Amino acid sequence: MFLIERYVITEVLRPFLVMAGVLTFIFASYSSERYLAEAANGTLALDTVLDIVYYKVLIALEVLIPVALYVSVVLSLGRLYHDTEMTAIAASGVSPWRIYRAVLLLALPVAVGVAALSLYGRPWAYTNTYLLEQQSKTDLDVNHLQPERFNVNADNGRMILAQRIDRVTGRLQDVLIYDAGRGRTHLFRAHEAEVTDSSPLNPVLTLEQGTAYSLQRQGIQDQTMQFKTMTLRLDPTPQTDEFKRKAASSHVLEASAALSDQAELQWRQSRGLSTLLLALLAVPLSRTPPRRGRFARLLPVTAVFALVFYAGDISKSLVSNGTLPLTPGLWIVSLVMGLALLLAFCRDLGATRGRPA
Structure with a gap:
């Protein structure tokens, strides 16, 4: 019964795991280079670099994982279209819903993991990162003060x-x-x-x-x-509001009346749903004519992701300064994504029903 779903999940899962690993490695390498440079300059203790990079990677996973899943769905289904496998599947009477369901079955646990990471892992990682940076970057730590230099x-x-x-x-x-x-x-x-x-x-x-x-x-x-x-x-090193907000637990943000705190909370709460909708939106975006190549729709695919990412970031800023009301707040991005997905799904079903026997 789930033969098509298993096949699609397998085709998407392999590049997803590879791409998630590659993106994580690239981000970790970039972060390591940055903090190793600070350690070489004497402004950061060397023994804390690996710990800080670990927490930074954990924070970045809430963005890296959705990107990897989105791109993997586009590339994998694009290959199926290129090799006319999707044409054969459609000719055998398989409903487009089964393709969506296959992606849904894979994206749902990933979205739950991203949601948990954003709600609980993100503040925990920020708290430990700032603590390590403060302890290591203190200008009175003789372990990294350099003689005969400012x-x-x-x-x-x-x-x-x-x-x-x-x-x-x-x-x-x-x-x-x-x-x-x-x-x-x-x-x-x-x-x-x-x-x-x-x-x-x-x-x-x-x-x-x-x-x-x-x-x-x-x-x-x-x-x-x-x-x-x-x-x-001496005067203590001040903690910025940005630090307090990102390191605060979700329960603390819920009890706060500050708009910036509510914007941060909505950002965390919307990450899981955004991951799921983005993966499902990749299904219609991956559709290409046979023999056109899996990268034929690279430009619109990239544009959609950039639009979703920056829309979420801009909405967070608008909620923080009171320009955008808390309702719908950041959820307006998910709402627009859901409407776009619904229109694409109805179009696919309509095209299937209108196809001559």
Whole structure:
């Protein structure tokens, strides 16, 4: 009974697995290159690179998997059309519904997996990624501070220059610290400094034998102070709203009244349905005349995917700033995709019923 469905699923499944693996490898390679460059520059600890890349790949899978499934359906069914196998299937009286059903049977568990990944894996991965980046990128971590060079924290603009660094004791020799505080710029010059607490949430140093300069940005009330020992508590590295939102659990977003939080929640909730509809839309998009080649419809196929992807991204921004109401919100993209799929399916059924016996 399911001979056609099994055949179509097999034809789609093999390229889907290969393409998903290739896309994941490419993305992981790109991420590794980026973070390895930061590790080489001393702004990221080397031992955390693999962990961060793992979490980044996990986040990207909610996009990579739908892309792989969509392209695999188009290429596989396009080959069947090219080899006139679809013509033979239709001539034997098989309804187009069975082709849709075959893709549905494969896409449904994939869509459920993408939905679970987006709802639960995405915030978990973002939380661990930001935590690792904060712990590793803190400008007071002597494990990746480089001597005789300006170590700059891009998040807060803080700069540390040390002639010598003892990574065992955490002590720095001949230290210059620049910190752009609230309303005033602080400059510290010390013979020696010890990192008491390297946490980005509560950074503390102990400075010995030096000079502290406090420069008022608007005004002339600058201050200079000589010291023998000073405990320096620096401003923590701020967490952006973007971080809090992406790392927040779905239950937290549900309880929030902020439009940006609701947009993030709708994005997560719509990923599974979008994956399913995109895979089913690939069925009519893959239709090509015999002997035309499986890549004959590459341009419209690419255009449809780009339209769906950017429409979702734009809708998320519109919901966040209040331009697009929460109802339908991001679901408007899925609604349009569903209507397009319904029209294509009705056209296929109508063409079958109108075919002469």
